[in-house]
Every structure is written in C-alpha cells, then in structure tokens.
Amino acid sequence: MTKADSGDRERKSDRTRRRILDAAADLLSRKGFDGTRVSEIAALAQLRVPAVYYYFDSREAILEEVVNIGDRMAVDNVRARLAALPPEATAMDRICAAYAGHLEMVLKESAYTAAAMRTLGQLPPDIRARQLEHQRETGQLWRDLIQAGVDDGEIDPGLDPRAARMFLLGAVNWATEWWNPERGSLDDILATAQRLIRNALSGPGAASPPGTAAQGAASPPGAAAQGAALSPVFSPPQL
C-alpha cells in the first residue's frame, strides 16, 4: 500500500500537484508568462499560496513544468497520429497528420500546449535554453517529415522548406488567438487546416494524389473530412 500501488491510482498528493499544474496551464495560456500570478494559480487550484510552495520551489518552477508538459503532449500526439496512419500513407499525408496532431493539442481544453506555444518568446533565458534542449528531437522530427515530402517530389520546389515549415507551424500555433469552439467543431478546424496545409505545400499543378480522396470534394462545414475525424489520441502529462 505504500510502494506497491505506485502504478495504481494517483495519491492525493499527486492530485493536488496536478491541480496546481492544471491551473497554471490555464492561466499561462491566457495571461502569458509575466501575467501569471502565484496567487491566481492558488485560487484556481482551491488552495492558499503557501500550499503551492509546498509542492514547488518557485513560481518559475511551476511554469517551466507546464511548458515542458505542453511540448511533450504536442509531440506525443503528433507521433500517435503518425503511428495511426496506414502504411500506404504518402509523405504529404504524414505532414498533414502531424500538423493536425499539433493543432489538436493547441486547441484542446487542456491548456498545456497552448501555454507552451504562446509563451515561447516570453520565457526567461534559462528556461528557454532548457526547453530548446528538449526540443532538439522534435525539431528533427519535423525537418525529416518535410524533407521526405521534398524527396518524394510532393512539395512545391519553389518553397524554402524551413520557411514553409515555420509559417505553417505559426498558422496552427496562432489558432488559439481566434478559434472558438462555439463557431465550429474541432474536427472541422482540423480538416480545414489539413486542406490548407496540403494546398500550401503541394503548390500549383498538383492534382489530387492517390490517398487523398477528400481533397477534391468541397465538404461543407459540419462534416469533418478525412483523417481529421480520428479520435483524439494523446498521452496524459507525466507527473
């Protein structure tokens, strides 16, 4: 009961810690790094401030853990969507699935990834440096995905691959600023994003390739197209 149940159910202490992180993620995604107050985190987590300091050494420690979890959730969901693709998926199919997986986590109710993406440029140098360290692998994943599309001739050769990759990442990361679940379902916006991304990278003169049945049809809003209807798959943040 003391050590045997480590994999069992979260102990109360862990649940409290998680409540603090959830509250911090929510605030961080809405107010930014400097705008997030420990007192607000505590209030949202139904605690007094000193209780928060029982679990974390400092305000920055809380926020750093939030962004780390947010980054991790994003890349885990990207990998899960890639793994769910059939073997005959093209390089372009994989790129679209990856962006959709990322966007899904940015827009989820769980605000960890939104918080991580929104505070990129506001992090203190030391936190930012450690984050970049962790993201090396993720950066390589994205570069490889795009490069595969280039190698297979599926990507407009007139595009600079790095710039295109970053522009599209910005497009999905910025979606928190304007997307509202009341104006359309998550699946709809994922479908639109994928169509836009496929168009953007394919370039002119690229007719619908095999494995892209949904491309030609002008699916009306309300009907989620293609791979966007995949059930959300992601790993919960590890505490």
Next chain:
Amino acid sequence: MTKADSGDRERKSDRTRRRILDAAADLLSRKGFDGTRVSEIAALAQLRVPAVYYYFDSREAILEEVVNIGDRMAVDNVRARLAALPPEATAMDRICAAYAGHLEMVLKESAYTAAAMRTLGQLPPDIRARQLEHQRETGQLWRDLIQAGVDDGEIDPGLDPRAARMFLLGAVNWATEWWNPERGSLDDILATAQRLIRNALSGPGAASPPGTAAQGAASPPGAAAQGAALSPVFSPPQL
C-alpha cells in the same frame, strides 16, 4: 516659429515622446505586455522614469499608443501595396500583396506592428475593446479581399474562408518568433510567404493563372520573386 513650423521639423518635445514610444515598442515586442517595465522604457529612451510620466499619464497609456500605431502601420502598408498593384491584378494577386504588406511590417526593424500582433491576447480588457473598435474597418478590408477571391472562383471552395484567412494571418504574425534577418533577406521571406499563401488558397487543380508569371518558376533563394521586390512603402506613425 511657434505655430508656423507645425509641419516643418519635429520639435524636441515630439522627438523625446517618439523616443519613448520607440523604446516601448521594442520592449513590448520582445517582452510582452506584462513584461514591459516603465524603468526599462526610460532607460532605453535615455531618460529617468519621471520624465516618462511627463509625456504619458500611465504605463498603459504608452503601451496602448504603441499597439494603435502598430495596427495603423500594418493596415497603411497593406493599403499602400494594394494601391501599387496594376489594374489588371487578380483578386488573388491582391490577397497576396495584402499579406505581404502585413508581414513586412511585422518583420520591420520598427517594432510597432510586431508589438501589436504579439500582445493581442495579453491586453487588458479596456485597451483590447478600444483596439477592436479601431480594427473594425481593417477586419472588413480583409474579409472583402478574401470574398473577392471566392467570388472570382480563385479560392478553393473546400476552404472555410474565415478559417483560412485567420490561419494565414497567424502564419505571418508568428513569423517574429523564428525569422532572423541574418538567415535571409526580407524580400526572400515575403516571396516565400506569398507563394505559400497563393498555393494554400488556390487549392489543387489550379494551374498558374495569368498575371502570375513567377508562380511556375522555382526561383532559388537569394532572388526575390515578383511583387516582393516592391520597395517598402508605409506611413510613419502619426504622433
């Protein structure tokens, strides 16, 4: 000499005021709304804090004026680029020129527009409300541009126009996070952005339409394509 030279050269007082705004824009674009300190603004403007309060009523008043100027510079440059197009420009040409004009201001050394775009979600409710009021006209401009493309059949009917518009706006607004002038010229990145945007909106099965000579050629990095080489045109912020 007291009133006759109003249009002449800025008086010293105006120049000092401008130095404060320039400093605030720079800091705001890098540190965000809550991270920008009056003491830092003062230091960057070569002043002590009380001198800053001689020109502005409050910290928020400074920052609000910065974002207003930033928004204004962006839309002014968009309009200037649209006005510079030849009469035979298509709806898609106009859309690309508009995004290029916006992106140009986001990436300019002058940090006003970058500051405005980066702090959208961090503004206090009252400032945000006034900003939205000012932006009504701008929003309509963008909607009209896209709608013209839809009406002319130049835009992929499978795309939701609003979502597409916002995704692409996000792509350009987020460019501050990753673009570095040392890795490529401004004209290059504007050219890449325009190509990506044209691809994204045109959709599959859209061969290069007339008036889009540069589309088919895979211009190597270093050679700015098409309209991107337009000399930067924008109105200076009115003080």
Next chain:
DNA sequence: GTCTATACCCGGATAGAC
C-alpha cells in the same frame, strides 16, 4: 499538507527642487 501572518522587494506613480 495546509493554514495565518509576515518579511521583503520591486514596480508604478507622485512631490517638489532645479
């Protein structure tokens, strides 16, 4: 583990001399 009370510092803003 969680609280009340408090030390401490920092940032916004003002008073008043020059």
Next chain:
DNA sequence: GTCTATCCGGGTATAGAC
C-alpha cells in the same frame, strides 16, 4: 523638461502553528 527622493500597493516567498 528633467531630475532626486519617496510613497504605496501588490507580488514572491518563508516562518511557524495546526
């Protein structure tokens, strides 16, 4: 117009009881 000096509120963090 710009300064030195200072006030004040609020935010981080800790001490110590329960």
